[in-house]
Amino acid sequence: NAGVTQTPKFQVLKTGQSMTLQCAQDMNHEYMSWYRQDPGMGLRLIHYSVGAGITDQGEVPNGYNVSRSTTEDFPLRLLSAAPSQTSVYFCASSYSQGGPSYEQYFGPGTRLTVT
């Protein structure tokens, strides 16, 4: 299994440009999430999904859209990039083991710079 994969690894955008960060998992996990990580801020949840066709907002959703048309893929779209969106973006997936377990597995991250 490849686990959770993310592309691209690095990206530089100009203010106002749009782009899509790709995330895919091959573990058949129900749950997927997008986080951003800024220095000293920990991981902040942007959007999450509990299954194909179902998404919801996290802590910092403004400026981002998501969709989940398949179990495997969970792309994150930046509608009009702003310098405040310069960050490291992590995608994660998890599954319920029939109890309270929701161990998340992370992709390698995308380092985004907006100039």
Place this chain on the structure above:
Amino acid sequence: RKEVEQDPGPFNVPEGATVAFNCTYSNSASQSFFWYRQDCRKEPKLLMSVYSSGNEDGRFTAQLNRASQYISLLIRDSKLSDSATYLCATHGSGNTGKLIFGQGTTLQVKP
């Protein structure tokens, strides 16, 4: 108040020392708790899960105190390779799969 809080440190300890981190959470409905390790500029990797009172894996012990709403991570016999940032996370009630993370605690183990 943040939902999950950690002392960012850094904690500077000599090799062989025992070090403990605490993490407090505000959502009393939280069911699952996790410790992740993150090396510089890498993705977080799951270190330990805690569902009841505690968990132990070699030199690492995690404890849960529901009454005081905190989890702790104890590292015994610290190694240079333990230097990293340690993130705690909680999962609340309901089937959302989403975790809330603390800001992380940085550990530096010195020779």
